[in-house]
Amino acid sequence: AISKSVIKRLPVYLRILDQLIERRVDMISSKELSKESGFTAEQIRKDLAYFGAFGTRGAGYNTAYLREKIIKIIGLDETxxxxxxxxxxxxxxxxxxxxxxxxxxxxxxxxxxxxxxxxxxxxxxxxxxxxxxxxxxxxxxxxxxxxxxxxxxxxxxxxxxxxxxxxxxxxxxxxxxxxxxxxxxxxxxxxxxxxxxxxxxxxxxxx
Amino acid sequence: AISKSVIKRLPVYLRILDQLIERRVDMISSKELSKESGFTAEQIRKDLAYFGAFGTRGAGYNTAYLREKIIKIIGLDETxxxxxxxxxxxxxxxxxxxxxxxxxxxxxxxxxxxxxxxxxxxxxxxxxxxxxxxxxxxxxxxxxxxxxxxxxxxxxxxxxxxxxxxxxxxxxxxxxxxxxxxxxxxxxxxxxxxxxxxxxxxxxxxx
Ligand SMILES: NC(=O)c1ccc[n+]([C@@H]2O[C@H](COP(=O)([O-])OP(=O)(O)OC[C@H]3O[C@@H](n4cnc5c(N)ncnc54)[C@H](O)[C@@H]3O)[C@@H](O)[C@H]2O)c1
Ligand SMILES: NC(=O)c1ccc[n+]([C@@H]2O[C@H](COP(=O)([O-])OP(=O)(O)OC[C@H]3O[C@@H](n4cnc5c(N)ncnc54)[C@H](O)[C@@H]3O)[C@@H](O)[C@H]2O)c1
CATH class of the missing domain: 3.40.50.720 (NAD(P)-binding Rossmann-like Domain)
Structure with missing residues (x-):
């Protein structure tokens, strides 16, 4: 099973992605996610890779794709x-x-x-x-x-x-x-x- | 420094002790504390011993003494x-x-x-x-x-x-x-x- 601390970080990623998508930001690097969340960029890359979400070197992660992925992982795809x-x-x-x-x-x-x-x-x-x-x-x-x-x-x-x-x-x-x-x-x-x-x-x- | 999980357990011990003192209960065993709190009796004995609070074999802990001790540890001796x-x-x-x-x-x-x-x-x-x-x-x-x-x-x-x-x-x-x-x-x-x-x-x- 996945550790409790990873599960507690997912809602934080989701909240940041929601705010970015509202501001029409398409891509985000693990470094920027680190600044917004307070977690290390390395920890973020590890968390997301665990769920099969890999960024593109130099460009980062697609915000809409990552948000969909996290919504499914938490189980929020239905209200x-x-x-x-x-x-x-x-x-x-x-x-x-x-x-x-x-x-x-x-x-x-x-x-x-x-x-x-x-x-x-x-x-x-x-x-x-x-x-x-x-x-x-x-x-x-x-x-x-x-x-x-x-x-x-x-x-x-x-x-x-x-x-x-x-x-x-x-x-x-x-x-x-x-x-x-x-x-x-x-x-x-x-x-x-x-x-x-x-x-x-x-x-x-x-x- | 003391681990975060110990610090989170102290307010739970305090709340149980407050309820016991209100019901005029003078002594409590680690087994009874375990039942009320959900933590193991062994964990409770370890936590309290760390702070220098030892129970008497067979009788348990004095509730008023233990409460005073925990209030001082958390820093609630003054409102x-x-x-x-x-x-x-x-x-x-x-x-x-x-x-x-x-x-x-x-x-x-x-x-x-x-x-x-x-x-x-x-x-x-x-x-x-x-x-x-x-x-x-x-x-x-x-x-x-x-x-x-x-x-x-x-x-x-x-x-x-x-x-x-x-x-x-x-x-x-x-x-x-x-x-x-x-x-x-x-x-x-x-x-x-x-x-x-x-x-x-x-x-x-x-x-
Ligand atoms: N209510 C909940 O169940 C809940 C759940 C999760 C998160 N939160 C969070 O808790 C916070 C409060 O939620 P709420 O539901 O009470 O919101 P609310 O809108 O009912 O209350 C916010 C209050 O803050 C005041 N305020 C805004 N800017 C201020 C400033 N600069 N200085 C002083 N006061 C200021 C507003 O006038 C308002 O009275 C929010 O950040 C919210 O996201 C609340
Ligand atoms: N308000 C806070 O900031 C806060 C802080 C820490 C803990 N809590 C805890 O949260 C809980 C709620 O706090 P509160 O401040 O809203 O209390 P409250 O007294 O304002 O509300 C409790 C509500 O529960 C209802 N109720 C009581 N028994 C019920 C039953 N069997 N079935 C259905 N409804 C019932 C009451 O009629 C009342 O409307 C309490 O357990 C409290 O200890 C609250």
Whole structure:
């Protein structure tokens, strides 16, 4: 299998290529990609060669070709349909962002248990009752769910969505989730990000 | 220096210890810590021993003692004063969360350039004009800043805050930031999290 660090670099290449194509740039060298991304030119050439994308000596890589290749590798050749569970602060911010600024992911609906939120909208996206999540997930063949409920509701929420076909979870709740075999969970823990940053910044002075 | 993966585990231990102390649990074994965190008991013992925290055979670790030790290691013995730049969707969600649910970090103010937002509040926290950020950061000795502005304003924002004393940046804008020597930047890129999750979930079917 491919290493985790390579997989994390692919979305960065994709973002840079999207920006270049918007500016009608046809070719890009690994040196320029290095400047934009912060990875070494050698690392970039190695990553892309691994996936069978070779540049032409002196000219570099064709941006449109490379973008198509990376989209296929990540699995974004079809728009990914996703739902968000928890229409609170973070769920609202993610819904607004994904439905306006992220072309590869389509937030189809948001689910919540709070009667004050059910029936409302976040921009054009409806907030439904969590009780409707099972049938919605099955009817639309939803495979990816984003969890923005409090830690104490996260496990029951994940049990519910995986039971009805979800196989990939982006979890923001600060708790370890148990999932069935074959379900992928990525934890995006903002508190850990902030505290490890604080470690490095205070480590500088004291150590 | 300590490896990155150890540093990322410390906030998880801290969160578990906080929950245990709230439930008046005095002692915890590495086995129970393993169950709550997902790390192996052996890894936990190794991490804690590295920092000079040893459990008693058969009894485990004293939760209050261990918590104090980890707080000192991360550098949270004093509340960390921070500011958020960008009072949009994500900035609002982060402000609401940090000022209510995160005891270790204090969001003192939010800064924005949009006249419709300046002068408003997010809960109890004031939104000031970005022009006031330099003097505010210097007066309060702010070392940590969270960046939630669009990608094209991120570099100028970071230049501004680092010029006036900020040395640690949690960046949510999808762009590589250039910072002076000695400034720590952590990129919390939610799009990369989502796309690498999609890679793993689609990889399952196709490969
Ligand atoms: N906002 C942040 O910046 C931030 C930072 C770090 C971690 N988190 C984590 O992200 C999660 C969301 O945070 P938030 O700030 O948006 O919280 P929030 O309280 O604003 O929103 C949580 C939402 O989940 C809903 N909910 C609760 N139980 C539910 C259930 N069983 N089914 C469906 N909906 C349910 C609530 O009604 C509420 O609308 C939390 O776990 C939090 O710890 C958030
Ligand atoms: N919301 C999400 O879920 C999400 C997901 C992935 C990435 N991001 C990234 O996080 C950042 C914030 O996203 P958002 O959804 O909150 O955007 P947003 O447009 O809702 O908010 C951005 C805010 O920044 C302010 N701003 C712009 N330039 C500024 C400057 N020079 N100084 C001070 N304030 C300035 C704007 O007035 C606005 O209030 C963006 O870079 C975005 O790409 C957000």
């Amino acid at each position: 990914i349909k996703t739902v968000i569970i928890g229409a609170g602060n973070l769920g609202t911010a993610l819904t607004r962002y994904n439905s306006t600024k992220n072309p590869y992911v389509d937030v189809l609906a948001v689910f919540d248990q709070d009667p004050r939120l059910i029936g409302k909208k976040i921009d054009e996206i409806n907030i439904y009752s969590i009780d409707e999540a099972p049938s919605f997930i099955e009817e639309h063949g939803i495979k990816v769910a984003i969890i923005t409920v409090p830690a104490m509701s996260a496990q029951e929420t994940v049990d519910l969505v995986t039971k009805h076909g979800v196989s990939a979870i982006l979890n923001f709740a600060p708790i370890k989730l148990n999932v069935p075999e074959g379900v992928h969970v990525h934890n995006a823990d903002l508190t850990i990000e902030l505290q490890s940053l604080i470690y490095y910044s205070s480590a500088e002075d004291e150590r | 960390i004063k921070t500011v958020i730049i960008g009072a949009g969707n994500l900035g609002t969600a982060l402000t609401r969360y940090n000022s209510t649910k995160n005891p270790y970090v204090d969001v003192l103010a939010v800064f924005d350039q949009d006249p419709r937002l300046i002068g408003k509040k997010i809960d109890e926290i004031n939104i000031y004009s970005i022009d006031e950020a330099p003097s505010f950061i210097e007066e309060h000795g702010i070392k940590v800043a969270i960046i939630t502005v669009p990608a094209m304003s991120a570099q100028e924002t970071v230049d501004l805050v680092t010029k006036h004393g900020v040395s640690a940046i949690l960046n949510f804008a999808p762009i590589k930031l250039n910072v002076p020597e000695g400034v720590h930047v952590h990129n919390a890129d939610l799009t990369i999290e989502l796309q690498s999750l999609i890679y793993y979930s689609s990889a399952e079917d196709e490969r």
